[in-house]
Amino acid sequence: MQNITQKAGAPQAWIEHIEPPLAGSASGPLAGLRFAIKDNIDAFGWPTTAACKEFAYLPKAHASVVQKLLDSGATLVGKTNLDQFACGLNGTRSPYGAVPNAFNPDYVSGGSSAGSAYVVANGEVDFSLGTDTAGSGRVPAGLNNIVGIKPSKGLLSTRGVVPAAQSVDCVSIFARTVDVAARVLQAAMGPDVQDPYSRTLQLASQPFGKSFRFGVPSTLEFFGDTAAEAAFAQALERLTAMGGVAVSIDYTPLAQAAALLYESALVAERYAAIRPFFDAHENKVMEPVRSIIARGRDFSAADLCTAQAQLRAYGQQAAAMWGGIDVLLVPTAPTHYTIAAMLANPVVLNRNLGAYTNFVNLLDYAAISVPSSIRPDGLPFGITFIGPCGSDWQLAELGQRYHHASGMLQGALQLPLPAPEPIAGLADSGSRMKVAVVG
Amino acid sequence: MQNITQKAGAPQAWIEHIEPPLAGSASGPLAGLRFAIKDNIDAFGWPTTAACKEFAYLPKAHASVVQKLLDSGATLVGKTNLDQFACGLNGTRSPYGAVPNAFNPDYVSGGSSAGSAYVVANGEVDFSLGTDTAGSGRVPAGLNNIVGIKPSKGLLSTRGVVPAAQSVDCVSIFARTVDVAARVLQAAMGPDVQDPYSRTLQLASQPFGKSFRFGVPSTLEFFGDTAAEAAFAQALERLTAMGGVAVSIDYTPLAQAAALLYESALVAERYAAIRPFFDAHENKVMEPVRSIIARGRDFSAADLCTAQAQLRAYGQQAAAMWGGIDVLLVPTAPTHYTIAAMLANPVVLNRNLGAYTNFVNLLDYAAISVPSSIRPDGLPFGITFIGPCGSDWQLAELGQRYHHASGMLQGALQLPLPAPEPIAGLADSGSRMKVAVVG
Numbered sequence: 054m055q056n057i058t059q060k061a062g063a064p065q066a067w068i069e070h071i072e073p074p075l076a077g078s079a080s081g082p083l084a085g086l087r088f089a090i091k092d093n094i095d096a097f098g099w100p101t102t103a104a105c106k107e108f109a110y111l112p113k114a115h116a117s118v119v120q121k122l123l124d125s126g127a128t129l130v131g132k133t134n135l136d137q138f139a140c141g142l143n144g145t146r147s148p149y150g151a152v153p154n155a156f157n158p159d160y161v162s163g164g165s166s167a168g169s170a171y172v173v174a175n176g177e178v179d180f181s182l183g184t185d186t187a188g189s190g191r192v193p194a195g196l197n198n199i200v201g202i203k204p205s206k207g208l209l210s211t212r213g214v215v216p217a218a219q220s221v222d223c224v225s226i227f228a229r230t231v232d233v234a235a236r237v238l239q240a241a242m243g244p245d246v247q248d249p250y251s252r253t254l255q256l257a258s259q260p261f262g263k264s265f266r267f268g269v270p271s272t273l274e275f276f277g278d279t280a281a282e283a284a285f286a287q288a289l290e291r292l293t294a295m296g297g298v299a300v301s302i303d304y305t306p307l308a309q310a311a312a313l314l315y316e317s318a319l320v321a322e323r324y325a326a327i328r329p330f331f332d333a334h335e336n337k338v339m340e341p342v343r344s345i346i347a348r349g350r351d352f353s354a355a356d357l358c359t360a361q362a363q364l365r366a367y368g369q370q371a372a373a374m375w376g377g378i379d380v381l382l383v384p385t386a387p388t389h390y391t392i393a394a395m396l397a398n399p400v401v402l403n404r405n406l407g408a409y410t411n412f413v414n415l416l417d418y419a420a421i422s423v424p425s426s427i428r429p430d431g432l433p434f435g436i437t438f439i440g441p442c443g444s445d446w447q448l449a450e451l452g453q454r455y456h457h458a459s460g461m462l463q464g465a466l467q468l469p470l471p472a473p474e475p476i477a478g479l480a481d482s483g484s485r486m487k488v489a490v491v492g
Numbered sequence: 493m494q495n496i497t498q499k500a501g502a503p504q505a506w507i508e509h510i511e512p513p514l515a516g517s518a519s520g521p522l523a524g525l526r527f528a529i530k531d532n533i534d535a536f537g538w539p540t541t542a543a544c545k546e547f548a549y550l551p552k553a554h555a556s557v558v559q560k561l562l563d564s565g566a567t568l569v570g571k572t573n574l575d576q577f578a579c580g581l582n583g584t585r586s587p588y589g590a591v592p593n594a595f596n597p598d599y600v601s602g603g604s605s606a607g608s609a610y611v612v613a614n615g616e617v618d619f620s621l622g623t624d625t626a627g628s629g630r631v632p633a634g635l636n637n638i639v640g641i642k643p644s645k646g647l648l649s650t651r652g653v654v655p656a657a658q659s660v661d662c663v664s665i666f667a668r669t670v671d672v673a674a675r676v677l678q679a680a681m682g683p684d685v686q687d688p689y690s691r692t693l694q695l696a697s698q699p700f701g702k703s704f705r706f707g708v709p710s711t712l713e714f715f716g717d718t719a720a721e722a723a724f725a726q727a728l729e730r731l732t733a734m735g736g737v738a739v740s741i742d743y744t745p746l747a748q749a750a751a752l753l754y755e756s757a758l759v760a761e762r763y764a765a766i767r768p769f770f771d772a773h774e775n776k777v778m779e780p781v782r783s784i785i786a787r788g789r790d791f792s793a794a795d796l797c798t799a800q801a802q803l804r805a806y807g808q809q810a811a812a813m814w815g816g817i818d819v820l821l822v823p824t825a826p827t828h829y830t831i832a833a834m835l836a837n838p839v840v841l842n843r844n845l846g847a848y849t850n851f852v853n854l855l856d857y858a859a860i861s862v863p864s865s866i867r868p869d870g871l872p873f874g875i876t877f878i879g880p881c882g883s884d885w886q887l888a889e890l891g892q893r894y895h896h897a898s899g900m901l902q903g904a905l906q907l908p909l910p911a912p913e914p915i916a917g918l919a920d921s922g923s924r925m926k927v928a929v930v931g
Contacts, residue, residue, distance in 0.1 A: 219797070219801055220797070220800065220801070246808040246809065246811070246812065247808070248808070249801045249802075249804035249805040249807075249808060250801075250804055251808065318793040321792070321793030321794045321796075321797055322793075322794075322797045324794050325793075325794035325795075325797035325798055325801075326797075328794055328798075349793065349794060350792070350794070352792065352793035353760070353789070353791065353792060353793060354757040354760030354761075354764075354788065354791035354792060354793055354795055354796035355760045355761075355763050355764035355767055355788060355789070356764075356793055357760075357793035357796045357797070358658070358659070358760055358761045358764035358765075358796070359764055359767075361659065362658055362659070362688050362689075362764075363688075365688030365689055366688040368688075369685040369686070369687075369688060369690070370685065372685070373685065
């Protein structure tokens with residue numbers, strides 16, 4: 054473990070510093086690591102705000118995942134800013150201020166796990182927890198040159214986490230290296246009977262081969278950002294050089310599933326998540342979060358049945374792609390936006406940021422966002438590997454291979470990557486390490 | 493295969509005889525077997541009524557499962573009566589008449605797959621298809637001394653089946669022996685990308701051991717029927733003699749899950765299933781089906797989110813039981829009712845019939861109903877084995893062991909059971925057959 058010089062960053066990234074830091078067990082696989090948690094995750098003794106002061110409550114216990122991380126030796130140093138109620142992908146929707154990009158403060162950090170991504174990129178902590186419902190654990194990773202693991206649904210308990218859309222919420226992990234993120238995943242995962250959507254999952258333990266097939270959407274949208282387009286083309290070349298074989302896949306059912314998230318009765322789950330508070334204090338919720346959640350009231354239960362069946366139908370169509378590919382490759386986000394531009398057009402530009410993330414949880418896939426390059430304008434470009442439920446370790450191994458092949462520095466720091474480490478949970482460490490060296 | 497003398501039965505059991513019968517492939521694992529399908533399942537060339545003449549439509553193709561059975565050599569002879577829109581567990585809710593019990597025409601057949609159970613018990617066909625959402629494939633099996641397999645959800649395609657509550661609907665199988673039912677399951681199962689809720693499932697292939705642990709609800713309700721209570725006690729003794737060890741399990745979370753089916757927003761799925769027809773022709777739907785479905789309109793999408801999360805929470809609590817048992821044992825139905833009693837009190841008595849079935853599909857379990865005894869009043873008593881998703885073959889094997897241990901005759905016929913046959917899909921046929929002989 055390298056010693057990172059802790060440096061001050063944007064104060065907006067934090068909602069609360071925990072002073073003194075809350076030290077975990079003296080020993081354990083995460084001993085020596087400092088972490089932060091998104092402020093929709095409970096830490097006993099500190100309020101959980103979800104970036105809404107009027108909603109804040111004092112939790113009676115740590116969230117299950119926080120307890121597991123403390124038990125594994127990590128030290129909790131604070132709670133981070135987010136798009137209010139985790140509703141957003143850009144990091145500006147908070148009364149605690151807009152979180153800037155760690156590479157250029159004129160640009161958005163991405164969200165909703167905005168602060169959690171920023172403080173990892175900036176070296177203030179070794180890792181952090183976010184949450185990811187529609188991309189909140191991936192978009193800010195991509196925009197800040199760090200790793201974001203969006204685990205299989207139900208792998209990490211969401212007990213003690215403010216729900217956004219409970220049936221698809223995931224706790225997510227940010228770190229500057231895949232190794233650290235994977236070790237956190239190993240420590241944090243596990244079934245929890247007190248989380249209704251927790252599951253006992255068998256994770257695949259064989260890494261993808263040296264030669265692997267990766268899907269690329271047949272249609273790609275960068276919203277005019279030629280730097281992002283070029284960066285994605287470079288990623289394709291790198292993956293091909295690593296032994297990957299690109300396979301064009303039909304993006305239609307994935308895009309159709311994504312559209313259901315906000316354009317169908319599925320949005321009602323966001324209203325159900327905070328219904329009593331929202332009914333009593335709707336005027337305390339900031340726009341456009343308020344209007345998005347309020348739309349959840351407009352749908353009937355029958356509408357939701359229809360939307361859920363439609364989602365399953367798209368899922369059946371989409372699943373056919375797994376017959377022809379090992380993993381799906383997408384840009385993590387299609388472009389960067391300035392904070393000013395986002396505030397001027399908050400709904401449309403936010404939706405654009407989710408072009409490659411929205412469908413993943415809905416269709417029960419796992420994902421990892423990995424740094425890919427720094428564009429000519431100095432902003433990061435990240436890619437995301439997506440696999441079926443249970444592919445978490447496989448994605449981490451491929452992500453680590455790719456990250457090391459990229460030659461990127463860590464986050465926004467002038468630090469090279471350390472040597473790759475075996476990925477916890479994978480069976481065949483011998484061949485994996487060899488492949489990692491090749492990469 | 494024994495030759496059954498076909499005998500005429502209650503005309504109310506049929507909605508349509510298919511004349512001449514629709515012969516399947518000349519050869520195949522089901523060659524020589526005649527079958528009927530519940531009239532909410534499509535057969536090309538004949539109307540699907542769902543027991544509502546105004547709803548009837550002419551399907552453009554066979555239902556997927558019907559096509560598979562024809563391809564496997566079976567011959568389709570007709571379409572059977574049901575509780576309208578598969579909404580009911582008693583068999584009286586049909587404009588085609590109340591289906592009588594095959595053992596005493598004063599009593600209900602059970603439903604909603606009323607006719608499909610009757611014609612199997614009566615020897616008019618070798619097997620039949622029903623559907624099962626809340627017990628429709630088990631209650632009439634139990635009341636008519638036949639076998640009812642309620643497969644794991646998503647194992648049999650529901651394409652070409654009128655939905656009742658689409659996310660929990662299962663096509664079910666009736667036969668007079670477990671062997672025939674299991675062979676039909678083998679032929680009919682398999683994923684179908686055109687069914688949104690179809691799944692690729694790995695079924696357990698090791699039978700339960702000679703010594704097995706079976707759960708028994710800590711509280712049992714027979715609604716004053718002492719004959720049923722005595723019959724269930726006899727079943728416990730028989731299972732114990734077979735090598736089973738009874739384990740008391742807390743029925744609370746199962747009962748709570750069951751209550752959600754009609755008393756929460758989950759009921760909206762029944763309205764969503766036929767929404768355009770129901771909105772236009774509500775007055776064509778018979779009571780109490782109409783009022784049950786109409787209640788589905790009263791719930792919001794957020795209500796449904798809450799109910800679905802609550803269901804998952806009960807599921808987490810209930811799942812703990814699988815750590816201590818191999819299989820859960822329940823009476824298939826707690827009692828028998830006369831047709832007159834049912835018509836006089838149709839909602840309450842119908843609900844009573846589902847006391848041991850309602851929760852099964854909601855919690856993603858598989859089940860098989862097996863004949864157990866004939867009570868002193870001449871009415872049958874059946875038991876149901878319930879296991880986790882994917883336990884279908886294990887349940888069939890145990891069901892066959894139990895059925896043969898019972899010494900029962902086939903359905904309402906004066907025919908002994910044939911020798912037990914290996915259960916398709918099970919790995920260890922040597923030890924299994926030995927166990928069957930022991931049983």
